[in-house]
Amino acid sequence: MQVKIKRTPLKDHFYAVGAMKKGKSTNADYEDDLLLFLGVESISDVTFFSRLQIGEAVFHSRAYKRVSRRNNYTIAYQQGDSICYGYIEAFFSVRNNPSVACGAVIAPMSMSGWHVCKSHEVLGSLISHIVCLYEPNKNRSTVVPLEDITDICVYIKFSDCDVSYAAHFPNHIEKD
DSSP states (O other): OOOOOOEEEEETTEEEEEEEEETOOSOGGGHHHHHHHHTOSOGGGOEEEEEEEETTEEEEOTTOOSOOSSOOOEEEEEETTEEEEEEEEEEEEEEETTEEEEEEEEEEEOBOSOOSOSBOTTTOOBOOSEEEEOOOOTTOOEEEEGGGEEEEEEEEEOTTOSOEEEEEOSOOOOOO
């Protein structure tokens, strides 16, 4: 039996997956930043959704509760010339005729400066696909256009450690 999933096209290769809710965010803390970024006056002009498909990869926001065994809301994103990391709090869309502004509200995670190991002993190559991060500050958020989201990361957190880890994973093909 094949399950039909509702997909709403946003832009080339970007789809909102599942229900879209107009004017209802899950967190009022970032609403002012979002309104300023979008240039709209009211949160009722903004449509929110909790899942995004880019190509074959499905990204979840922290608001999406159906999948709890894996963390698909830790991402890498481009900010200027830097790769940054964070949690997706929400996805949004606003129709500004004739275009559509789409993006994600991110709780940014700062890099710790630590390394899992600087280079692989046998191969002699750098280990750059695993980064050490600090948990996000819940009072900070940033708005990122969908085009700047570069990767879902495998998130690793240990209870006896101050830092967490994000690893870039090669296989993004999954079924919900």
